[in-house]
Amino acid sequence: MAETKEYLQLFLLWLVSTICIRFILTKTRRQPSRPPGPAALPVIGHLHLISSLPNRSFHALSTRYGPIMQIFLGSVPCVVVSCPELAKEFLKTHEQSFTNRFISEAVHRLSYGSKGFLFAPYGRYWKFMKKICMSELLGGRTLDQLLHVREQETLRFLRVLKAKGEAREAVNVGGELMTLTNSVISRMLLNRTCCENNDDDMEDVRKMVEDTAELAGKFNVADFVWFCKGLDLQRMNKRLGEILERFDCMMERVMKEHEEERKRRKERGEEKKIRDLLDILLDIHEDDNMEMKLSRENVKAFILDIFMAGTDTSAITIEWALAELISNPHAMQKAREEISSVTENNSRLIQESDLSNLPYIRAIVKETLRLHPTSPFLGREASEDCNVCGYDIPQKSLLFVNLWAMGRDPKLWGENALEFRPERFMDGEKKQFDVKGQCFQLMPFGTGRRVCPGMTLALQVVPTNLAAMVQCFDFRVDGVISMDEKPAMTLPRAQPLICVPLPRLSLSF
Template sequence: MADLKNYMIGILFSLLLTSIFLLRTLLSRRAHRLPPSPLRLPIIGHLHLLGPILHQTFHKLSSTYGPLIHIYVGSVPCVVASSVEIAKEFLKTHELSFSSRPVSAAVHYLSFGSADFFFSSYGPYWKFMKKVSMSELLGGRTLEQLQHVRREEIHQFLRTLLIKSNEGKEGVNVHAELIRLTNNLITRMTMNRRCSELDNDAVEIRELIEEIVELTGKFNLSDFIWLCKNFDLQGIRKRFEVARVKYDSMIEKIIKEHEEDKKSMRGDGYLGREAKDVLHKLLDISDDNDAPIKLTREHIKAFILDLLVAGTHTSAITVEWALAQLINNQDVLEKAREEIDKIVGKRRLVEESDIPNLPYLQAIVKETLRLHPAGPVIIRESAEDCTIGGYHIPAKTRLFVNVWAIGRDPQHWENPFEFNPDRFIDNGLSKLDVRGQHFHFLPFGSGRRGCTGTTLALQVVQTTLAMLIQCFDFKIGDDTNAKVDMKEGEGVTLPRAHPLNFTPIPRLDLLPILN
């Protein structure tokens, strides 16, 4: 009888332990509930659902599964945020948890490993480089000192269009000319080189930028599928190893020339030039023994590469989208012209200093950035477990914030698919900030890891667009009512599917103004 009693007590005790275990498991699962997710396949995860234009795919998935979804890109866990409220939780409420960026194999190798600023983890080096970027490298004083470079390059761009117009050239590839402009502008500001010059170094710089932009934005199976980690199935690794050797050789030569130049410098200037370029300033910081972080040669090379890759295509593509929208919306174009003619006139060209007095032009740029953000998806990675929207987000989860979708959200934008710059004039949105303070408008990201070059980008985009509006009419083919195709292409910087082509027709007597 005693044995039976002990047996029954043992069974009851086992049932109690089992119940406690099951209850804890159930509560744990509820507490660690992941966001909604589509059907996942072995090995490839949700790769079968992802199309070539990522932000469009994310938008379609979110329309079905909600503003916060959980997916696996191969074996990499990811979450996609597609609403203002969820984006704000990630980028503001839990900003410190998502202050790092994931690093692909191409980025790691091309940017000299941990030497890169743009992709470095949130820590002492990143904080130091952010500070010197905002105060020294891309701050107001440096941009003002190098204003003549931007003016000269934009004027040269206008001369090129004028020459093609006078030669009777029809269907000028404006995309190619804008890329050439921004390449020249950024390389001159960073290291006093022009990409369009017909010497070997300049050609090499231009080709390298094109190659590296493609490689850093290309989907690499080895980054996402663990079975492929040690294989170069797409040949991408071989390409970025070749690009790394070429870039290292080229930039090393330019750095040595700058080091020789430093010997002849006086104050903020040096022989034959008006102001130090960014590379010279980096070398100054590197020589500062009192700096809290010692910049190495690899740090300098990686930072210059960041500027070349991030600063060339994004600005050119934004101007291209704006021009396409203006051609398709002639009333907006005429209104912008009237403003420029009234404020600036027709006897001189628009200057950067005129932009604050051109609110409608600024509204056009904002509306372009809303519909066509150069960075359509913000990418981060979680450093620790956290809870977002009631869902558990584990550490090391990759975050995609769909800026493109948020900018077209009908809950926050009236007639969201319509190109209407007046919304930034008449509806109380004139003071809407582009720097990430308003989470329904994030063209340059938000918070600590927002775009460091926002001021430079706005200067280039707004001034270039203003001069084009002021100086030229735009003819599309032989049909005066022709519309520009607005399809998007593949790429991380939201390129157009078809490069913009038009015939520039001068509306001013440009030669006396440009000479």
């Protein structure tokens, strides 16, 4: 009995000592320093505070908690940054820790199980695919070779608007712009256009791009709440499956046509003068000695990535710019005066080669991208634990740089930050601002290693076609133009821009 009492006393002493030691160690051990943020609810975190337009919700929270804050989307920790100095710390100083992008379930499925390029983890495969994209498809030499494609599609687009205007018929400008940009990308990728007779494939792609951008940008609770993974609570899987099936069937037909043509050319000993991207990808797919072996799924996913990155983004930017110009007649008049001076009083149609002499048109594009960035925020995922600006950021945390909020910040742009004023880029320090990722105050195409590979193409297509529309047409609209946004991976207009394009010149095209 005495021995039992001694053992009990020793056990209690050990237990109390252990608890005390652990308490002391916990108190003395350095606690992780996290960014400030609102209190989170169990399971859902801060989901109840996030609307269908996260950029606006993040901005509202940042006005209370500061330019860097932590929130939880379900169980996923997120850091939201809303100022250029902090953006530079994350995206330049600590770029190595934030080179990956978050892959949602929708993106995973649409990219054939994450076999594409845009959302691939940073590494050997991603570097190889970017090299192909930049050197073969979007390099300066290739873009010069394909100038005639862009010119032909611009003329086709202007003819459509002219016919509608002469008939006094209203046009869905965004829809026609989507057809334009889709045709340019289609011909560069597949040597096809959505306007070819008896060929609905590319028209299907145009619709698929719109649906894909919507679904990829739609919040899916299964991505963030752990016990919802695998559940299709929002009924997205059916639409995702339909999109992927349509795209896969179309791509198989196009790939087989290319393979048959390549076989015939090889038998005749001919070479294609200008190869499209699919030819280049098929060369790699068939070459066993290539440094990276691409599967058919890699090829299809890469093609869909380029459609996604290059089609709706340019169309949306032109549509926003035109809506702002119609709403600001003074800016529209200044743009027309500049175009007239460059084209010898409108004796010819504006060309890509004129862009260097159109500083106000370029300022209009910058101002549009400031107020209506192609994507409302840059998203990254931490690939490792790191410390940024004194805050401990755990691995797998999501980083959101709120470009939309930074573009409207009066501390950065003055009291008139919400006004459309291209003149702000015509003089002073902002005259030197570019949109190519070096200025962290204005980086609609991203920055660093993950900068958009289609930036050069976009900065040719967008200002050229915008200038051609401004030069050739007066746009008649009914009522006030809404500037509301629609939830998506990009930031399209909530209401399409409907107007009658009245021809204002006697140019023939």
